[in-house]
Amino acid sequence: MKILIDNGHDRETPGKCSPDGHFKEYQYTREIAVAVVAYLEYRGYDAQLLVPEFEDIPLKERVKSVNRWCDKLGRENVTLVSVHVDAAGSDGQWHEATGWSCYTCPGQTKSDHLATALYRAAEKYLPGHKLRTDYSDGDPDKEASFYLLKYTRCAAALTENGFQDSKESLAFLESPDGKKAIVRLHVAGILNYLYG
Numbered sequence: 001m002k003i004l005i006d007n008g009h010d011r012e013t014p015g016k017c018s019p020d021g022h023f024k025e026y027q028y029t030r031e032i033a034v035a036v037v038a039y040l041e042y043r044g045y046d047a048q049l050l051v052p053e054f055e056d057i058p059l060k061e062r063v064k065s066v067n068r069w070c071d072k073l074g075r076e077n078v079t080l081v082s083v084h085v086d087a088a089g090s091d092g093q094w095h096e097a098t099g100w101s102c103y104t105c106p107g108q109t110k111s112d113h114l115a116t117a118l119y120r121a122a123e124k125y126l127p128g129h130k131l132r133t134d135y136s137d138g139d140p141d142k143e144a145s146f147y148l149l150k151y152t153r154c155a156a157a158l159t160e161n162g163f164q165d166s167k168e169s170l171a172f173l174e175s176p177d178g179k180k181a182i183v184r185l186h187v188a189g190i191l192n193y194l195y196g
């Protein structure tokens, strides 16, 4: 199984930061993605960053790169997880939101199993935190036609790890324990999916 970890956005992506600018979504998610890949590789899994470059790699190119792996290995042998940090507003102000969520694109596919496996890991590694769910279709993940989820052919899920415009959320995300929990939940969620 080829495990591809994507970190949301790039240095150039505007607006993806805390209201005071100190927290940058691409930087944080890159740090998490690198640690998740390292952890999985250390345990003998075939994991890699989808976008090792620091330049702004458009979503279209990211999708192409995932689908090239699908062509090469078979789409059932590729898993994609994209790591993000949510925002409650786009007004550049602080908000009160907290919580963790995971998205797949609409419809029932292997992606839903991947997302459910990630939710199981989130329950374990984020005790006391709000898990944002949507059980209307019988499973916990939220559904949205995000480009990367819609156009990739393998199992794909996108995590929104807390909120970059919430002081409460950032206090956790930026703490050593918070980072460790976010890394571990991704590793455990992927392993839950592979063996669940």
Ligand SMILES: [Zn+2]
Residues within 6 Å of the ligand: 008, 009, 016, 025, 084, 085, 086
């Ligand atoms: Zn994002």
